[in-house]
Amino acid sequence: MSEKKEKNGLLNRLLIENPVFGLYLGICSSLAITTNINNAIGMGIAVTVVLVLSNILVSAVRNLTPDDIHIPVYIVIIATLVTIVGMVIQAYTPSLYSALGAFIDLIVVNCIILGRAEAFASMNPIGPSIADGVSMGISYTLSILAMSLVRQILGTGILSLSNPFTNAEIFSLRLIPEGFELPFFKEQFGAFITFACLAAAVSAYKNHVENASKKGTK
Amino acid sequence: MNLFTLFISGMLINNIILSKFIGMCPFMGVSTKMESAVGMGLAVIFVVFCASVLSWGLYYGVLVPLELEYMKLITFILLIAAFVQFVELFIKKNSPSLYKQLGIYLPLITTNCAVLYVALDNITQKYSLIETIVNSIGVPAGFMLMLCIFSTIRERLRGNDVPKAFEGNPIAFIIAAIMAIAFSSLSGLV
Numbered sequence: 001m002s003e004k005k006e007k008n009g010l011l012n013r014l015l016i017e018n019p020v021f022g023l024y025l026g027i028c029s030s031l032a033i034t035t036n037i038n039n040a041i042g043m044g045i046a047v048t049v050v051l052v053l054s055n056i057l058v059s060a061v062r063n064l065t066p067d068d069i070h071i072p073v074y075i076v077i078i079a080t081l082v083t084i085v086g087m088v089i090q091a092y093t094p095s096l097y098s099a100l101g102a103f104i105d106l107i108v109v110n111c112i113i114l115g116r117a118e119a120f121a122s123m124n125p126i127g128p129s130i131a132d133g134v135s136m137g138i139s140y141t142l143s144i145l146a147m148s149l150v151r152q153i154l155g156t157g158i159l160s161l162s163n164p165f166t167n168a169e170i171f172s173l174r175l176i177p178e179g180f181e182l183p184f185f186k187e188q189f190g191a192f193i194t195f196a197c198l199a200a201a202v203s204a205y206k207n208h209v210e211n212a213s214k215k216g217t218k
Numbered sequence: 219m220n221l222f223t224l225f226i227s228g229m230l231i232n233n234i235i236l237s238k239f240i241g242m243c244p245f246m247g248v249s250t251k252m253e254s255a256v257g258m259g260l261a262v263i264f265v266v267f268c269a270s271v272l273s274w275g276l277y278y279g280v281l282v283p284l285e286l287e288y289m290k291l292i293t294f295i296l297l298i299a300a301f302v303q304f305v306e307l308f309i310k311k312n313s314p315s316l317y318k319q320l321g322i323y324l325p326l327i328t329t330n331c332a333v334l335y336v337a338l339d340n341i342t343q344k345y346s347l348i349e350t351i352v353n354s355i356g357v358p359a360g361f362m363l364m365l366c367i368f369s370t371i372r373e374r375l376r377g378n379d380v381p382k383a384f385e386g387n388p389i390a391f392i393i394a395a396i397m398a399i400a401f402s403s404l405s406g407l408v
Contacts, residue, residue, distance in 0.1 A: 024246055024387055028331050031239040071328070072299050079292040087288070105338055106289050109331045111243055188237055188402065192395030196388045204383035 012209065019136055020143035021195075021202040025111040029103050030144045030189045035155070038162055040148035041141070042096040046089060046104065048137025050081045051113050055133035057081075058121040065122075074117045075108070082107045093164040112140060122172075148183070150194050157181035221352050228356030231405050234332055235364045236356035236398040241332035245365060246387055248326075258326075263355065265305065265327050266336050269298045271281035273337040274347060285289025294337045302328045332361055368393070 019025045029047075033039045057077050065073045086104045090097040097104065103136045107113065116136055121129040153159055156174035184190050234240045241262075248258045273294045281287055306324045309317045317359045327333060336357050371393055380389050 020222070025243070027242040027246065028239050031242065048219075072296065072303075075295050075328075076292060076319055079295045083291050084289065102335060102338060106240070106331050108291060108295055109329050109334050111237075113328055114329055126341060126345070188239070189395040189398040191239070192391045192398055196391035196395065199391065200381075200383040200388040203385070203388060208362060 013135070014139050014142065015202050016206050017139075018143055018202060018211065019112045019115075019140050021199045022206070024199075025115055026140060029106065029110060030140075030147060031188075031195060032193075033100055033103050034144050034148035034151055034191065034200070035186055036152045037148045037159075038096070038164060039099050040144040042089070042093070042164060043100060043103065044137070044141025044144055046085050046100075047107055047110060047112070047140055048134070050078065050085055050107055051116060051137045051140075052130060052133035053081050054078050054113055054117055055128055055129040057128040058117040059124060059126045062122050071114075071118075071120065073123060074114060074122075078113055078117070079108050095167055096164045112136060119131055146198060147191075150198070151190060154182050155185035155190065156183075179180040221287045221348065225352050226407065227358040228353050229360035229363065230401065231407060233360045233364060233401055234335070234357050235361060235400050238335075240335045241330055241361055242287060244326055244330055245361075246390060247367070249365055249369040249390070250372055252366065252369045252373060255365040256362075259358075259365050261324060261327060262330065262332060262361055263358040265302060265324075266333050266358040267354045268305075268408065269294075269301050269333050270340055270350060271339045272349075273297055273299065274340055275347075277341055290338070290341065295334060298333050298337070299328050311395075315408075333360065364397070367397070 016022050020027065020030050026047075033043050054074070054077055061073070061077075063187060082105065085107070086097075089100070089104060117133060119172055120132045124132070149159075153175055157178065157180065158172055158174050160169060160172035182190075185194065228234075232238065234247055244258060244262075248254050273290075276293060276297060277287075277290060281290060281293065302324055306317075309324075312389065336354055340353060343349075343353075345353060369391075372390060375389065375393075384392070
């Protein structure tokens with residue numbers, strides 16, 4: 001029983017408190033770079049790294065920052081981390097760097113990172129802040145991974161993954177026969193439709209949970 | 219590049235919301251009412267224009283001579299944050315009525331990706347000062363146009379019967395998808 005409850009808790013955390021589909025944070029990047037799973041995984045890892053490090057630093061300086069200028073301080077911390085992560089990506093995985101383009105720099109203004117710094121890390125010690133960063137980062141990564149799976153499979157008919165360091169293909173699997181794929185999903189409008197459907201699914205699940213808990217109390 | 223072409227392509231063809239997905243957060247958040255859409259749109263045009271021109275000057279005037287190009291991200295975001303703060307104080311002191319209207323949108327602009335994106339894009343595309351000025355008016359004008367069109371559609375949507383799961387933001391994304399299809403047909407314009 002308790003195991004089931006815990007499992008539900010995890011699912012709830014992933015779906016209802018999902019930063020992308022539940023709270024609508026960080027939508028820009030999740031729409032733009034999810035054309036294939038390589039980009040989604042790369043972006044997910046980059047955001048998670050920045051999020052965890054910024055949570056650590058913000059939490060470490062939380063007692064030293066004057067209240068009036070806390071936002072600029074956090075932004076400088078985040079911008080420094082993003083510059084470092086961007087340079088690392090450019091040095092080791094140039095193909096990923098060119099695929100993600102401006103969106104690496106735009107991690108600075110990704111609302112998830114500043115949001116977590118402001119709402120969580122600035123009030124909590126380092127330990128819980130790391131945990132919060134990791135869990136938020138993972139649920140962001142899973143969300144954009146879900147979007148990119150839908151878009152890549154429907155758009156190109158092929159599910160493939162390649163090694164970002166060498167550009168060698170790891171595996172490639174054709175799921176939809178040639179001529180039946182829907183290039184629509186590779187375009188901008190496909191991104192909006194995919195996002196709308198996934199967000200609707202999350203909100204349907206939320207309604208379902210709310211109804212179930214109402215019935216339970218009666 | 220022809221300046222007029224640059225303006226039109228920034229505003230309509232490469233519309234920053236529908237083709238580049240930048241500035242989605244305020245787009246979804248503020249687009250429920252026409253009045254707030256206009257207020258936000260004007261504030262964004264003003265901030266994007268000033269911040270881009272300032273950061274262009276800072277990049278070519280300070281960072282390039284000192285060979286500190288890699289610092290551009292940190293410099294620009296600080297500049298934007300400071301500029302927004304300054305504008306907020308200035309408006310608060312000189313025009314309380316305007317502050318009341320714009321007040322809540324100004325802090326939001328710091329985290330609007332559009333401002334940072336335009337500032338960085340001007341540098342990446344190696345625009346001259348004149349091109350930077352034209353681009354930094356055209357792009358946010360496209361943002362405002364989208365915001366206004368979108369808010370009127372959403373106002374009409376309020377009384378309609380939307381499937382429960384799609385209520386709120388999901389249906390707004392469907393509308394955005396349809397608008398993106400409509401706008402993609404403009405790509406042959408230039």
